[in-house]
Amino acid sequence: MVDKKPYVVIIAEKPKAGKKIAEAFGKYFQLSYRNVKYWKASFNGEQIVIVTAAGHLYGLHGASGFPVYDMSWEPLWKIDKKAYYTKKYMDLINYVAGNAKFFVNACDYDIEGSVIGYLIIDKLRGIANAKRMKINALTKEEILRAYSNLQPLDLTMVDAGIARHKVDWLWGINVSRALMLSVKKVSGKRVILSAGRVQSPTLLQVVNREMERYLHLPLPEFKVKVKVEIKGRVFDAPLEGRFNVLSEAKELAERLKRDVLFVERVSVDKTRLVRPPPFNLIDLQLEAGRLFGFSPYKVERLAEELYLDGLISYPRTNSQKIPPTVNVREIVEGVSRGPLGYLVSLLNKLTHGRYVVRQGEKDDPAHPAIYPTQYFGSRLPRDQYKLYELIVRRFLASMSVDAWIERQSVALRFKRSGLKLSLSLQEVVEKGWLEIYPYVKVKDEALLEVKEGEEVNVKGISVITSLSKPPQRFSKTTLLKWMESSNLGTEATRGRIIETLFERKYVKLSGKSIVPTKLGIVIAEVLDKFFGELTDVKMTADMEQKLNDIIYGKTNSEEVVKEMREKIAKYVEVFDSNKEKIGEKIAKGLGYLQYQKCKYCDFEAENGGLCRYHLNAMEKVKEGINEWTIRTGYPRDRVIKSLEKSKYTGKFVLDVVKEMM
DNA sequence: GCAAGGTC
Ligand SMILES: [Zn+2]
16 A cells, blocks of 8 residues: 655665665565565655665667667566566556655665666656665665765766666677678578677687697796605605706706705794685685585575575675674574584684674675575575585684694705705694684694704605696686686676576586687687677776766766767678678588588688698697707607697697607 | 676
8 A cells, every 4th residue: 555645765776675774764564566565664754665676677778680879778577588577676666656755766876776776767757856875784874874864866877887788788789790690691590699898808718718728839847856854754845946958957966966955944933824704706606616616607596595585695795894783793693593503612612702803805885795694594405505504604714713824944955056945834723713614725734843954864856847737727617706807797797697608609618617619719719800899808997997987977978878889880890891701700610601621620721721720730839849859858759759648738739749640 | 689787
């Protein structure tokens, strides 16, 4: 039931936030309209109705065809089947809006929250009289403070958000359609292809990494290894410095065999191993990936379920901080009554009941770090429970005590030659937080009792050869980390966008490693050549700069979008005159067109029956064999044999090497 | 149908 008397309508971003806002006003009624909750409350005698969105209720939509430069905001439920559930939220808002005195946008205080609330209000009756609530934390005090200090709508934030949506839409839709169109043109086939500001640089990262591996030619390096025995323990210590030339290393080893080794200096220092801050989403994704093998997307989904079950706080946060408004003691007491109560006993033993949360560096405009609530209901499915336990352990560890380790450094020196080597040992003397969060491997061994000047028993001196390694492939987790460090995507989207690359069949899994497919490689080539800007992380950085300029009033979305349209139009021109060429390339990658294959692989032959990569490999092998000969003095056939045997030798290099045997 | 961004 809605009152006849006009009331203030507060719009929250999501149901959980709406409820907290209602609770802050003290007495409130929870109502429901077609299964969507809303609340009635009052403040200083004024009636308030609180309704909620469910994230974005509007999305950009444009005509079909290519290129497309015009788009408009439409209800998401109309333009996206998967978003049909948003209709009921919109219906409720329409239902209560008629009698609204004015609207308050109380969505998350970030750029998207500003847009979500703005669009709803603007579509209802325009933004005149509308207000913005700047809630920094969903606590009673903070909510009431924000409501007592209603601000005008933050229109420059809104405008920045609109620019972000439009720029991404223009690039994403146009370049995706260009790719699909080119394939259709040459093969008549329809296939879903895509490109975008976040996914394309990520794809290129995977492709480039794989190419580096394919073309890796390992080179040898040499070290002199000294095996020493001290107090009955044997250590392998490499001599400082490496050699590129084998004979030099061998000569040195011979000289040292006639030398005497003694302890020059021993030092021990006690250092602190600082307890970790509580989780933000990416740290949780990285740890759950490392410990349980969960994909980033899976972690985000599991965390969302825990959040909706009321077991943890909001998970899509970048913050590693717990503000003083979070009642830590109450939460710890709650945890002590649940299945992980024994961890609280451990915590109390370590802290004597004094909890100081270690605050991390990273912050979030709308949410604190992830923490468990004081509630624990029924049994959880296995994977959810694993994640829950990890979150609890991390939260409790963050308020426990630092660990202490003793580091010992034993500097050894050869009497005659003066050459040095050193042994590093460490012992954990106080485990501290490691008892609660035992997932971090810390070296822990007894220190040595040695005196300076003491002679050391040398058990052997030898030359070890090591080959340079190719860079590692990405896993979903390490790729996520790369995206975050490159400032690509958000908490909610990174994991999802990695999955998109799989859906498009641009990449596939090989064990836990991500490898590009032939299609992924040609798409990367085409994007790099014809839509270069879109494949560069710099595009995101530049855009962020422009969004900031909008927020500070130096420009506006209209200007920024116009500039982008013009830029894209130029790319479209180049695309149009290369459409067949591009289409053929992709269609070959898809196996839709016949072509002359490389002698060794499935890529197109360019010269002498070889693809560009194998041509490149030929050059590398020529240079590499020379370098090996200089370094090792090996005859040519031994070099080739060594390359053929090494697991570090790249696939394409190996193809060429095998031919030489 | 395609983006990236919210949230379910
Ligand atoms: Zn080839």
